[in-house]
Amino acid sequence: MIINTKNTKYYQWGNNCQAWTFIQSENVIVKEELMPPHTEEQLHFHNETEQFFYILDGKASFLLESEKISLLKNEGIKISAKQIHKIGNETSEDLRFLVMSFPGNSNDRVNIQH
Structure with a gap:
């Protein structure tokens, strides 16, 4: 089956950010996400989950x-388990990226309060 943003699970999060879940299993979660200009997620970490982010369009912060790191289109970054992190879009253009989580535990997120 061909999977795309029109035929898969969709949800909104944060400040008008969007996500499409392409694959969700106990081994992996694969999503495409879109963050409008000047948005960011909450600082957090995962106890056991590693993640890989790959930028499709825009610039990610x-x-x-x-440490602050910027990624451009066609660049990726691996986030280790227990590594405190967040992604943001500090530009005036949309940010679109893939995020893959290993293993596929959607309950393995710990938000850090400011």
Whole structure:
């Protein structure tokens, strides 16, 4: 079966951010997400889950622990388990990316309160 953003599970999060879940199993979760300009997610970590983010369009700003990293289109980054992080879009253009989570535990997120 061909999978795309029109025939898969969709939800909104944060400030008008969007996500499409392409694959969800106990081994992996694969999503495409879209963040409008000047949005960011909450700082958090995962106890056991590793993630890989791959930028499709736009420029992503990551906070990893206390280090700020920018990623451009066709660049990716691996986030280790227990690594404190968040992704943001500090530009005036949409940010579109793939995020893959290993293993596929959607309950393995711990938000960090400010």
